[in-house]
Amino acid sequence: MGQDVNQLADSAKSLYDQGQYREALALYEQISAAQVKDSELFYNMGNCYTRLGEMGEAKAFFERALIFDPSNADAAYNLDWVNLRITDALVEPRQELTEWLSIVLRGIADANTWAMIGWSVLAIATLLLLLHRFGNIRVSWRINLTVTLVGLGLLGAGFISTPKNTNAIVISPSSYGYSEPSTQSTRIVMLAEGSAGKVLSSEGEWHYIELGDGRRGWFTAEQWMRVFPELKLD
């Protein structure tokens, strides 16, 4: 399976080099459909969209690449490049402290790695506790407590570093925000392609989105792309 997707990736790269960006993108989408979730894959998809002039999608995929690897400098660079060329003049969605911490931790290791280290340390703590109770080797409770706390901290880092990004990007030329999930309601705001917001909830074919300046409105879901669709909304 791993070999198949890498062959597809090679083919996609060749197509990209020949300027056949749409075809290259189709192959990358096949790879993505095979449950590959690599920062490099999303970065390459972002590149294809950039070459096709679809800046909304490009922005979404570069941000997605950075979720899976915040240290992907190329993705950060290309995201800046795209941001400079889209017409959105709105404030970007605010980053909360936990989100910032999550990015910092993911820059060191991904959530699964943090969790597995945490599990291992906690398993050692459990072993020491059993020895303390039943074995002949006497281990100080201070050591047990320290190992347990370190394990819990590592496990906590695993949970914090799990991406909780609810951002979405406008991928159509424009998107109207309404006061209610209906085109008959009052139009509140019009956003250009590449504008970003946080999806607060979804109702049918509508997203309830908060913009960076605090305004909220209902937008047609098909005009937006979730940066991290794996995260289920409350």
Next chain:
Amino acid sequence: MKRIGRLTGLWVAILLSSAVWGQGIQINASSSRTTVGLNEPFRIHWSWSARNTKLTPPNLQDFIIVSGPYQSSQTQIINGSASFTRKVSYEVVATKEGRFTIPPATLMEGGKLYKSNPLNIEVKQGVKRKNSLSQKAKESFDVQILTSKKEVYVGEPIVLLMQAYLYEPVRDLNMLQAPNFENVLQKELDFEQSQRGEMVGGKLATILDFSKRLILPNKPGTLGGQELKISGKVQVPTGRRDFFGMPLTKFVQEVATAKIPAVKIKPLPTPKPADFSGAVGKLNFVREVSRSTISGDESITIKVRVEGNGNFNTISVPDLLQPQGFDVYDPKYNESIRYSERGVRGFKEYEYLLVPQFKGEFILPEMRFTYFDTKSQDYKTVIAPADTLKVESNDLAATPAKGSGNEGVEKREVKTIDEDIRYLQQGDFEPYSEIQLKKWSWIVLLLVALGWGIQALPRKEKAVVPTSKRKDLKRGVDQAFSAKQTDRYGRMLNALEELLLEQGIGREENHESALEKIKGEEVAAEFSYVKERCLMAQYAPVSAADDAELVTRFDALWDKM
């Protein structure tokens, strides 16, 4: 005598009240005339016999109330019979010809509803007035509407001047009905009312200009026919004179009417220019640029304005054709519109703020505004010519390369960035295996919690004698026996007790039985023997052979324990 007077008064009051309240309430409706001319004032009366009651008049939808209600009441005593009457009157005019029935007025008293009789009124054109004073009043009061133009284009203003012609003094002028229009904007103009004397038809008339209105028609057609009704009290000479020979006069209520003369509203000539948006008048279009050369940290203000004389109620200012390389913020709107006899004058303006995003020279595209000039009666286009905006800054990126599909874009953040994106990344792609992070974490946490939990379980306390201590005890006993120390038996007993404590047998317990449970009967018996020998030897001297045997048995017991 005084008493008789009081009694008489009381009887009169009783008689009065019984006369008034003894019968039901009757409401009588009447009018001053049953056949009236159009716009001829006449009175309608309702009278009824009840105190402290309120009459509800009917809906007079086919008539205009000129004045009223007038209320009066009277009490009559005739041959000892008292009657009380209240009366309400209105002065009205009919708005159209025909036969009309005025519905009954109603009155509620004691939970019962009383009704008047209905009134039938016939309204005719040109009915000769019975009263010569009324006829004279009619001839002494007239109104007229003048229009500034007989023919206008859609969007071209017309001024209506309303004048009253007074041949006799008139007071209490009141506009009963103003001309009503559709598809027009109308504004009452502020002006100083004036009056002047003029000969009209051989008679001296006072002409009073009492209202001016500006009309802006929105659709082609004909304007006219709308009616104006003015009421006033005309001071008419009665033809009689008073004691001093001065002529007597009387104020007679009169209603004068006039219709707006027909004004033709012409459609705008065709073909209309493609960019024509309905502006009519004498207008000017201006685009003002605050500065054409700026540095990267400065901004430009551009004002787009339509000004002059025209139909500002429908004029819209063209949107700014934005230059490339600038971030354009939402514009600020300004307007100033004044209505006068010369039409509608003022301006509408949008003020845009532009922030540069790239350094370089940018073209501010040409803008056009087309309107219909009512003076020359043709379409005119005002052009704001193309201009060049120059942004000089080392801090800004250069303009995006042409053909990249990114020309003409604006952005908020200004960063120096290369011309192109970075190339593809080559990764070793592997399908993502989802780890049940939460599930496994709960399991691990549960195990740790159990680990800590079992620490809290009670454990049997043991007096554990460390191995080194045990050796010390044994060595101490051996040395004491070798040196034949006097306390050697006590040391042996202490060593055994320490050993028992190690087995979990306390000092207070029965050592033999406890030891029997743990180590068996043989060890318990041996312990008992050694203990007894030690106790006896402390008080009775023993031979060296006995000591040697005791030590041998002690050693054997020690090993077993």
